[in-house]
Amino acid sequence: MITLGIDLGTQRIKTLVLKDGTIASKAQAFAGFDPAKAAKQTVNDALNTAGLTLPDINHITATGAAMDLAPHANSTISMMGADAKAGVFLIPQARTIIDIGAEEARAVKCDERGLMMEFVVNERCAAGAGAFIEAMARALEMKLEDMGPLSLQAERASSINASCVIFGESDVVSLIHRQESKPEIARAVFDAMADRVCSMVHRLGVNPEVVLVGGVAKDPGFVASLNRKLGLQVQIPPYPDYAGALGAALTAAMRAKGAAK
Amino acid sequence: MSTAKEFWRWHEYRHTMPNIAPVSDDIITAGVDVGSVGSKAAVMVNGQAYSWGITRTGSNSPESAKKALDLALKDTALSTRDLRYIVGTGYGRVNVPMANKAITEIACHARGANYIWGSSVRTVLDVGGQDIKAIKIDATGRVVSFLMNDKCAAGTGRGMEVFADLLQVPIEEIGAMSLKVEAEPEPVSCTCVAFAKTEAIGLLRKGWSKEKVLAAYTRAMAVRMANLINRVGLEPALVITGGQSKNVGIVSRIETLLGVKCLPTPNWRDGGLDPMVAGAFGAALLAKALYEKTQQI
Numbered sequence A: 001m002i003t004l005g006i007d008l009g010t011q012r013i014k015t016l017v018l019k020d021g022t023i024a025s026k027a028q029a030f031a032g033f034d035p036a037k038a039a040k041q042t043v044n045d046a047l048n049t050a051g052l053t054l055p056d057i058n059h060i061t062a063t064g065a066a067m068d069l070a071p072h073a074n075s076t077i078s079m080m081g082a083d084a085k086a087g088v089f090l091i092p093q094a095r096t097i098i099d100i101g102a103e104e105a106r107a108v109k110c111d112e113r114g115l116m117m118e119f120v121v122n123e124r125c126a127a128g129a130g131a132f133i134e135a136m137a138r139a140l141e142m143k144l145e146d147m148g149p150l151s152l153q154a155e156r157a158s159s160i161n162a163s164c165v166i167f168g169e170s171d172v173v174s175l176i177h178r179q180e181s182k183p184e185i186a187r188a189v190f191d192a193m194a195d196r197v198c199s200m201v202h203r204l205g206v207n208p209e210v211v212l213v214g215g216v217a218k219d220p221g222f223v224a225s226l227n228r229k230l231g232l233q234v235q236i237p238p239y240p241d242y243a244g245a246l247g248a249a250l251t252a253a254m255r256a257k258g259a260a261k
Numbered sequence B: 001m002s003t004a005k006e007f008w009r010w011h012e013y014r015h016t017m018p019n020i021a022p023v024s025d026d027i028i029t030a031g032v033d034v035g036s037v038g039s040k041a042a043v044m045v046n047g048q049a050y051s052w053g054i055t056r057t058g059s060n061s062p063e064s065a066k067k068a069l070d071l072a073l074k075d076t077a078l079s080t081r082d083l084r085y086i087v088g089t090g091y092g093r094v095n096v097p098m099a100n101k102a103i104t105e106i107a108c109h110a111r112g113a114n115y116i117w118g119s120s121v122r123t124v125l126d127v128g129g130q131d132i133k134a135i136k137i138d139a140t141g142r143v144v145s146f147l148m149n150d151k152c153a154a155g156t157g158r159g160m161e162v163f164a165d166l167l168q169v170p171i172e173e174i175g176a177m178s179l180k181v182e183a184e185p186e187p188v189s190c191t192c193v194a195f196a197k198t199e200a201i202g203l204l205r206k207g208w209s210k211e212k213v214l215a216a217y218t219r220a221m222a223v224r225m226a227n228l229i230n231r232v233g234l235e236p237a238l239v240i241t242g243g244q245s246k247n248v249g250i251v252s253r254i255e256t257l258l259g260v261k262c263l264p265t266p267n268w269r270d271g272g273l274d275p276m277v278a279g280a281f282g283a284a285l286l287a288k289a290l291y292e293k294t295q296q297i
Helices: A035-050 A079-090 A130-137 A144-151 A165-177 A182-204 A220-230 A240-260 B061-073 B105-117 B157-167 B170-180 B191-205 B210-232 B248-258 B275-295
Strands: A002-008 A012-020 A022-030 A061-064 A096-100 A105-110 A116-122 A212-213 B011-015 B028-035 B038-045 B048-056 B085-089 B123-127 B132-137 B143-149 B238-241
Touching: A002 A035, A002 A240, A012 A035, A012 A240, A022 A035, A022 A182, A022 A240, A022 B105, A035 B191, A061 A240, A061 B248, A079 A096, A079 A105, A079 A116, A079 A212, A079 A240, A096 A182, A096 A240, A096 B048, A105 A182, A116 A182, A130 A144, A130 A165, A130 A182, A144 A182, A144 A220, A144 B038, A165 A182, A165 B157, A165 B191, A182 A220, A212 A240, B028 B061, B028 B105, B028 B238, B028 B275, B038 B061, B038 B275, B048 B061, B085 B105, B085 B275, B105 B123, B105 B143, B105 B210, B105 B238, B105 B275, B123 B210, B132 B210, B143 B210, B157 B170, B157 B191, B157 B210, B170 B210, B170 B248, B238 B248, B238 B275
Parallel strands: A002 A061, A096 A212, B028 B085, B123 B238
Antiparallel strands: A002 A012, A012 A022, A096 A105, A105 A116, B011 B048, B028 B038, B038 B048, B123 B132, B132 B143
């Protein structure tokens, strides 16, 4: 059984090939102005890496904000459904999945089968999503990937407005003017973001284990702040940015099996 | 960065009303409104606007408060020693060191709107740098009820500055520019300023003119403000205070959305009272009332 999952995020497109329950290959690209074209590219790349061609695939499932634009897709699944599937597949004890992408953050409560039970989502507002951290990195004139490690050097925490990217940016500029150190400002950024995510998760209720996925899960600065604010250690699977694509590929496998019966 | 033109930068200025000559018996008071973006100070003689100054708020609130008050007093016959009572207001009101008392900007804007436009005002929309407020007031300028959005930059002056910078249009021109479209485009789909910015860049790449992009953004912001007014309950006469009262693109769209005309925005260059200073005027009037109370035995 070979299936393929495509996650059409607002910033990046991720594609993953699943062969008999193991990950055969994966590929990603920037969505840019033509997400359909970028998605096609990732499908080709993933198939090439796995040494497969399109006719070898039993079923393709798409997810993500632009899932309707997915090429070759046989079906789609909601982002929350894909998160739940992938989370429990990767970490069987997972009951709460937090997924933070570029423009949206979600928390999903699921059962032991990886079925989504409840969810909360932060959308249409850049605060609480990866865009918040990106904007602050720009204000600090540093690379996004440098900000996390730097924030871990902070000895104390400053505070900034967490409710809005635009106001947060003004706050960061004021902290720069007050000559606060860059590690402390970076820590303030992650703390603010973690505060917001934390209040979102608390609306849902925290069921351990808590798993963090999405591109932001790769940032050690954010993870440290989130662990501190939640008062627990979130689990991070390998390649957390591919969780959506994995959930879609797992769904595709179930649907292909169902169709074969 | 340092050589780039700062399109968001609005003019700082000061003004003295003609034909008022303060004498020693006069009750001279001041209101200092330290907002998140602008600091405004107004000086009043017996409850009549005498002079004012508007400056950008810096990273230090007490300094910004002093700067605004110094600007209001500059080139006048008065000095800080002549001020009998000072009320501080605005976002940074607790950081106005010279103030005898701090009062919320809601109460000050209500009183200030009543002073500028008279007793017919019932609804005040105050669009500040970092929040928007819809305030219902009575004929004496007292607050009846209010609603506020202070969590989000959508519709605030700060959001407008971000757009002025993005489109490289001076902030004082974006209102008129947003009206130069043949037909009103659909508003931008997302009110979040960060996302609206991304959407606007996409629209520009698609070949939209700056005017059309501004119209789509301004429309979305006006819808937000109109919703806030509707939620508090619109009761004419409606007025707009704060920096955005000078944005004709916002004012005219709110009028269309609500189906009522706002009382016109006075122009200080023609001898009018600047609605951006409404909070400081209100504070100076409340200062006079508080001073008079201290004189009663």
